[in-house]
Structures are given as C-alpha cells and as structure tokens.
Amino acid sequence: MSVTRQSLHDLNTPCLLLDRAVLRRNLRRMAEQIAGLGGVLRPHVKTHKSLDVQAELEQAGAVSGITVSTLAEAEYFFAAGQRDILYAVGIAPNKLDQIADLMARGADIKIILDSVEMAVCVAARGAELGVTFTTLIELDVDGHRAGIDPRSDALLELAQACQVPGLALGGVMTHAGGSYNCASVEAIREMADQERSLAVLGAGRLREAGHPIDIVSIGSTPTAFFATSLEGVTEVRAGVYTFQDLVMAGLGVCGHDEIAISVLSSVIGHQRAKGWTLTDAGWMAMSRDRGTEGQAVDFGYGEVWDLQGQPLGGLILRGANQEHGVISRGAHASGEAPELAVGDKVRIAPNHACATAAQFDHYMVIEDGYLIDQWPRGRGW
Amino acid sequence: MSVTRQSLHDLNTPCLLLDRAVLRRNLRRMAEQIAGLGGVLRPHVKTHKSLDVQAELEQAGAVSGITVSTLAEAEYFFAAGQRDILYAVGIAPNKLDQIADLMARGADIKIILDSVEMAVCVAARGAELGVTFTTLIELDVDGHRAGIDPRSDALLELAQACQVPGLALGGVMTHAGGSYNCASVEAIREMADQERSLAVLGAGRLREAGHPIDIVSIGSTPTAFFATSLEGVTEVRAGVYTFQDLVMAGLGVCGHDEIAISVLSSVIGHQRAKGWTLTDAGWMAMSRDRGTEGQAVDFGYGEVWDLQGQPLGGLILRGANQEHGVISRGAHASGEAPELAVGDKVRIAPNHACATAAQFDHYMVIEDGYLIDQWPRGRGW
Numbered sequence: 072m073s074v075t076r077q078s079l080h081d082l083n084t085p086c087l088l089l090d091r092a093v094l095r096r097n098l099r100r101m102a103e104q105i106a107g108l109g110g111v112l113r114p115h116v117k118t119h120k121s122l123d124v125q126a127e128l129e130q131a132g133a134v135s136g137i138t139v140s141t142l143a144e145a146e147y148f149f150a151a152g153q154r155d156i157l158y159a160v161g162i163a164p165n166k167l168d169q170i171a172d173l174m175a176r177g178a179d180i181k182i183i184l185d186s187v188e189m190a191v192c193v194a195a196r197g198a199e200l201g202v203t204f205t206t207l208i209e210l211d212v213d214g215h216r217a218g219i220d221p222r223s224d225a226l227l228e229l230a231q232a233c234q235v236p237g238l239a240l241g242g243v244m245t246h247a248g249g250s251y252n253c254a255s256v257e258a259i260r261e262m263a264d265q266e267r268s269l270a271v272l273g274a275g276r277l278r279e280a281g282h283p284i285d286i287v288s289i290g291s292t293p294t295a296f297f298a299t300s301l302e303g304v305t306e307v308r309a310g311v312y313t314f315q316d317l318v319m320a321g322l323g324v325c326g327h328d329e330i331a332i333s334v335l336s337s338v339i340g341h342q343r344a345k346g347w348t349l350t351d352a353g354w355m356a357m358s359r360d361r362g363t364e365g366q367a368v369d370f371g372y373g374e375v376w377d378l379q380g381q382p383l384g385g386l387i388l389r390g391a392n393q394e395h396g397v398i399s400r401g402a403h404a405s406g407e408a409p410e411l412a413v414g415d416k417v418r419i420a421p422n423h424a425c426a427t428a429a430q431f432d433h434y435m436v437i438e439d440g441y442l443i444d445q446w447p448r449g450r451g452w
Numbered sequence: 453m454s455v456t457r458q459s460l461h462d463l464n465t466p467c468l469l470l471d472r473a474v475l476r477r478n479l480r481r482m483a484e485q486i487a488g489l490g491g492v493l494r495p496h497v498k499t500h501k502s503l504d505v506q507a508e509l510e511q512a513g514a515v516s517g518i519t520v521s522t523l524a525e526a527e528y529f530f531a532a533g534q535r536d537i538l539y540a541v542g543i544a545p546n547k548l549d550q551i552a553d554l555m556a557r558g559a560d561i562k563i564i565l566d567s568v569e570m571a572v573c574v575a576a577r578g579a580e581l582g583v584t585f586t587t588l589i590e591l592d593v594d595g596h597r598a599g600i601d602p603r604s605d606a607l608l609e610l611a612q613a614c615q616v617p618g619l620a621l622g623g624v625m626t627h628a629g630g631s632y633n634c635a636s637v638e639a640i641r642e643m644a645d646q647e648r649s650l651a652v653l654g655a656g657r658l659r660e661a662g663h664p665i666d667i668v669s670i671g672s673t674p675t676a677f678f679a680t681s682l683e684g685v686t687e688v689r690a691g692v693y694t695f696q697d698l699v700m701a702g703l704g705v706c707g708h709d710e711i712a713i714s715v716l717s718s719v720i721g722h723q724r725a726k727g728w729t730l731t732d733a734g735w736m737a738m739s740r741d742r743g744t745e746g747q748a749v750d751f752g753y754g755e756v757w758d759l760q761g762q763p764l765g766g767l768i769l770r771g772a773n774q775e776h777g778v779i780s781r782g783a784h785a786s787g788e789a790p791e792l793a794v795g796d797k798v799r800i801a802p803n804h805a806c807a808t809a810a811q812f813d814h815y816m817v818i819e820d821g822y823l824i825d826q827w828p829r830g831r832g833w
C-alpha cells in the first residue's frame with residue numbers, strides 16, 4: 072500500500088522498519104556474486120515472506136523460482152503468480168494432498184526427502200492420488216541437520232526407491248547450515264567448497280547409476296557469498312542476505328550498515344542506578360533469538376541504533392520480556408554512554424532477520440529516514 | 453468457529469493444540485485460589501489473546517476487567533465489549549492519542565508510569581487533548597524490571613507530579629516478575645508476601661500524603677498461586693496460568709499434566725547415528741524461548757509428548773531451525789528410547805506459553821484427543 076511520507080518520529084512503536092536502499096544494495100550484491108560465477112538464485116522467501124521484496128529481488132536479477140519453508144508461503148507466492156517452487160523442508164505425509172492440489176492448480180512444486188521410508192510414503196500417496204511428486208534427495212554435507220551422506224551406499228538405495236509410480240527423482244539439494252558456526256571467513260569459504268563438491272559428488276554418483284539429475288541445488292547465505300565456484304551446481308538458495316542481521320555481521324558476511332531491518336522502539340523509563348533504559352520493544356518485537364550469544368560480540372536481543380541507523384554508544388538490548396526491553400551497554404562498549412530520554416525513539420537491529428521479521432505483519436519501508444511505503448508479509452503454515 | 457470433530461491424526465502440522473479440559477481446570481484452580489483469599493483477578497490477556505479463552509475465564513469466576521500488554525490487545529477485547537482495561541506496560545508518549553481515542557469510544561483504560569519525566573509528558577498531552585489519563589504508579593518490588601521504589605522519597609514526588617490537569621492518579625501496580633527466578637516454592641511464597649506488602653506499603657504512604665489510592669494491583673502467575681494473603685490488595689494480575697508451561701512446571705507452580713497447549717508436529721526423518729529424530733516443528737512453531745535452560749531440567753525447545761499428552765521417554769526438542777526441530781533424549785531421560793517413524797505425530801509442550809502461542813493465529817481446541825473447535829487469536833501492536 073502507498074502511505075503518506077512520514078518522519079520516523081511520527082510512527083507508533085514498536086514497528087518493523089525496512090530500509091529500501093540497504094535492501095536493494097544487498098540484493099544487488101548477491102545477484103552480482105552469483106551471476107559472476109555463472110549461477111542463478113532460487114531465493115528463500117522464508118526470510119521476507121513479502122511479494123514486494125520478491126519483486127525487488129527479481130528486479131535485481133539472476134533469480135529463477137523460489138524456495139519456501141511452509142506451504143503457506145507456497146500458497147502466498149503461488150497466488151501472486153509464482154509457479155516454480157521448491158519446498159525445502161523434508162516432506163511430511165500430511166502435506167502431500169495440499170501439494171497435489173497446488174500442482175493441479177498449476178504449480179511446479181518440488182519436494183525433498185532423505186529416506187526410503189519417506190519415499191515409500193510419498194510414492195504410495197502419489198499413486199493413490201494419481202499424481203507424480205517431483206522429489207529432490209536431500210544431501211547432508213556438514214552434519215548439521217537433515218540429509219543423506221552423498222558418499223553412502225544408502226544414497227543409491229534411496230534413488231532406487233524413488234523409481235516407482237507416484238515419484239520422480241528431479242535432483243539433489245543441500246543446505247550448508249553448518250556455515251553459521253564457522254569461525255572465520257576462510258572457514259566459510261572452505262564450507263562453500265565442501266558444500267558444492269559434495270553436492271556435485273552425490274549428483275555424479277546418481278548419474279553414474281543411471282538416474283538423470285537435472286537439479287543440483289545448494290545454498291546458505293554465508294556459503295553463497297563466499298563461494299568461488301558453482302561448477303556443477305544448477306541453483307543457489309539463500310534468504311537472510313536480503314535483510315542481513317547481527318549474526319551475519321558477526322560471521323563477517325556483512326557490515327552492520329548492510330542490515331536492512333530494525334525495530335523502531337520508544338524509551339519508556341529508566342533504572343538509572345543499574346544503567347538500564349527501558350523500551351517498548353521486548354521479545355514479542357525482537358523474537359527470543361539470541362544468535363549472537365556464542366559470537367565474539369554478544370548483542371543480547373539486538374544492537375541499539377539512532378534514527379539514522381548508526382550504532383549508539385555500544386548500547387544493546389540486554390534483556391527482553393514480552394513487551395519490555397532493557398537497554399544497557401554491551402561488553403564491547405567504550406567511551407561515554409549516551410543519555411536517552413523518555414519518549415526518545417531508537418532503532419534496534421536484530422540478531423536474526425528471519426525471526427524478528429516474523430513477529431510483524433508488515434514492513435514500514437523507509438528511505439532517507441522517512442516512511443515511504445508499507446509492505447504486508449505472509450505467515451503461518 | 454465450529455469445526456467437524458477430527459482425530460489429531462488428521463490435522464496438518466505444525467498446529468497449536470489447546471486442551472479445553474486442562475484449560476478449564478487451570479482457570480478453576482486460579483479462581484478458587486484468588487476467591488479463597490477474598491480477591492479478584494484482572495487476567496492478563498497477553499498469554500491467550502483470545503475472546504474464547506476470555507469467555508472461559510469469566511465463566512470460571514472471580515474476574516473483573518482485563519490487563520493488556522499492547523494497544524492491539526486493548527482494541528481487540530474492547531471491540532468485543534470489554535471496557536475495564538489496564539495497559540500494564542510503561543506508557544510511551546506516541547500511544548496517548550490512541551488511548552484517548554479508546555476513552556472517547558467508552559473504554560475505561562488505565563495506564564502506568566514510574567517517572568516524573570513521563571508524568572509531565574502524559575499530563576501535557578492530556579491537557580492538549582482535553583482528556584484526563586487515569587494513571588497507576590508502577591512500583592518496583594523485586595528489582596527485576598521497571599517501577600519506583602515504594603519506600604523512596606521519589607514515590608511521593610512522582611505522586612505530586614501527577615496532581616496536574618490531564619492526569620489522575622488511580623493507584624499503584626506492581627509485577628513480581630522476579631518470581632520466575634525463585635529456586636523453590638518457599639521462595640515464591642516469600643516473594644508473594646514481599647510483593648503484597650511492598651505494594652500495600654507504597655499505597656499507604658501515598659494515602660498518608662493525601663492521595664486517594666483506589667487500585668492496588670499486584671501479580672504474576674507464581675506469586676498469585678502461592679499468595680497466602682491479599683490484604684490491602686484490590687486485584688491480582690496473572691496470565692500464563694491459563695495455559696501453564698514447562699517453565700512454570702520447573703518452578704513447581706504446576707504439573708506437566710496442567711500444560712494446556714502443545715504443538716502438534718510430524719516426524720520427517722532421522723539421523724540415527726546421532727539419535728536424532730527430525731520434525732516439522734522448529735522455532736517458528738515453538739518460538740526461540742529457552743526458558744528452561746537455567747532450570748533443573750532443560751527441555752531444549754520443548755518436551756515431546758505422545759498424542760494423549762503423556763511425556764514420551766524423556767524426549768525433548770533439543771534443537772530448532774526455522775521449520776525443523778531435532779528431537780533427542782533429554783539429560784533427564786532414563787529407560788528405552790521410543791522409536792518414532794516418519795509420518796508419526798507428536799505433541800510438543802512449550803517452555804513459555806506466551807511465546808509459543810504467539811506464533812499461531814488460532815488454537816485447535818481439543819477434548820479427549822479430538823478436535824472440537826478452532827479459536828482465533830489477536831496479534832500485533
């Protein structure tokens with residue numbers, strides 16, 4: 072929707088700000104990185120869940136299709152014309168009927184699985200419904216979550232189990248979520264290489280066994296940025312790079328000035344003896360994510376910025392209740408502590424963009440410190 | 453809305469279950485506790501944000517008015533006929549116009565503050581708008597968050613600062629959130645006594661100074677349950693007791709069989725070598741709340757139950773990504789680990805009811821293991 076241009080001083084709090092210029096810079100940076108390697112992006116919409124952000128993404132280029140983490144996302148983007156959808160969470164049998172229905176309505180939706188057990192379930196339901204589910208095999212390249220070892224015999228057994236009515240093997244996918252725990256940019260670069268080479272290895276073994284493998288899908292924001300080759304890869308999935316966040320900054324993936332979202336909040340009081348400033352952004356606004364807890368700088372529930380988006384004297388949101396936040400100086404702070412008066416507004420940068428954005432139903436889109444638009448976002452399952 | 457009676461096996465996952473029989477038992481227990489002490493409840497709707505739960509609450513008795521943590525809650529319940537509303541977060545100046553508007557539409561809304569600075573802001577806006585904001589002074593009884601020391605000179609100065617056009621001093625309120633960190637039921641009992649006695653002390657000092665104090669509002673779920681006297685108190689606020697959760701169970705406030713909400717989830721795979729079972733309930737469903745982390749038993753992101761609501765072999769949701777959960781045995785587990793097959797459904801009890809419920813837009817209301825109703829809930833600011 073279009074809105075009257077407003078100063079941030081006039082907005083109710085808490086609300087979720089999205090700086091469009093920063094967003095566009097982030098999208099361009101990733102598009103250039105992936106296009107530069109001759110690749111194409113299948114952006115993960117779970118971070119933004121916004122048709123408007125998706126339009127910006129497509130404008131930035133090097134994009135084909137979307138990745139979703141819920142069928143609600145699939146429905147939301149399908150209703151807006153998106154057809155090429157990868158549902159990148161191991162399939163649960165109770166979701167197959169809705170997927171078949173999306174297919175009947177024209178969606179080209181791909182699912183993923185990593186076990187013979189699940190292949191049997193999917194094929195059985197596909198046969199019952201008279202549809203063929205296009206399936207990618209999830210490969211485990213870093214031991215962090217789901218997937219099957221691309222070097223294992225089990226991979227070939229699983230591919231064989233997919234050669235049944237109701238199922239069509241479309242390729243392989245992997246998510247190098249382990250990159251979130253890398254200690255250095257060099258380690259992320261190595262992880263990117265490991266992710267790519269193991270995905271390509273798995274695809275090669277399947278092809279040797281006679282399975283046509285069209286899709287080799289890899290990705291995570293850190294490995295996408297630090298990949299030096301996409302040889303053998305057909306698409307890269309990433310989501311959080313659209314907004315970036317403090318966790319990504321802590322990993323060396325971005326600077327703090329590349330974080331596109333923040334929560335606008337009002338000062339509601341003080342406990343001066345303790346050095347606390349209280350605000351109306353608690354965990355309901357920021358989420359309970361504490362992703363920087365294990366990083367070199369722990370930002371609590373977020374980094375406090377002024378209205379121009381500049382970090383404010385080492386202040387962090389050290390504590391959060393449902394609708395209360397407690398601001399104090401972070402362990403990394405130096406120099407004078409700035410004084411905030413009741414009624415003053417601050418912006419709070421999130422640990423984890425996906426989690427914080429999910430707490431809100433729309434983005435207050437800003438440019439040069441003014442509200443210029445309001446963009447809705449989807450939610451639920 | 454009314455729904456067809458369905459087995460839990462037929463529901464899509466993840467979804468939020470609310471066991472109505474457990475809810476009713478919880479509401480009755482608190483109503484009896486407070487009524488038994490001659491008190492009355494002003495329930496905090498921030499936990500449930502549901503008109504249907506509120507109707508159950510009123511049915512259980514001993515209830516007068518509501519407490520809200522956002523103006524969105526105030527609007528939601530006001531639209532359904534609720535008039536007597538306490539907005540129990542220190543006021544931010546940018547919320548005063550909406551509060552004045554609610555008052556003009558017939559709401560009896562009370563705000564809170566704890567500083568002369570804020571009293572000056574509120575009075576100025578009240579005078580400009582030609583309205584009188586009824587204000588409670590927030591007292592700090594446990595050092596955990598906001599509020600002014602009830603024994604301080606500053607309390608009397610603040611009350612004096614409220615004697616201006618645009619402001620009317622209606623009483624005092626306190627929230628003993630420190631009770632969430634009590635190490636024993638005995639410590640909660642002491643905290644309840646401390647909360648009550650300091651609130652009454654503050655009210656008494658204000659009355660002696662000539663201020664009529666009608667409202668003495670205290671509360672938190674732990675202190676409400678373990679209070680042995682409400683002498684001098686006019687109302688008790690509590691919210692989480694409606695649903696209870698693992699944090700409350702860890703404090704000794706309730707049993708696990710008193711937890712009324714849980715997230716229904718499907719098994720989507722395994723990493724057997726690691727003892728992991730993967731599910732489709734991640735932090736988007738459970739929230740990022742890790743409230744049991746510092747308690748005697750750490751349940752990760754939740755305790756895994758079978759469909760009947762019985763804890764399942766010491767299984768917990770040890771890890772969570774956005775739409776993936778990792779189930780494994782908790783440190784407290786003993787005996788054989790139950791085997792879960794892909795497609796099996798489990799229920800996951802939350803660390804923190806307020807945070808988990810907020811991830812969903814409606815409750816799937818169950819009784820005797822069957823879906824009997826679907827109740828919407830409010831959200832946002």
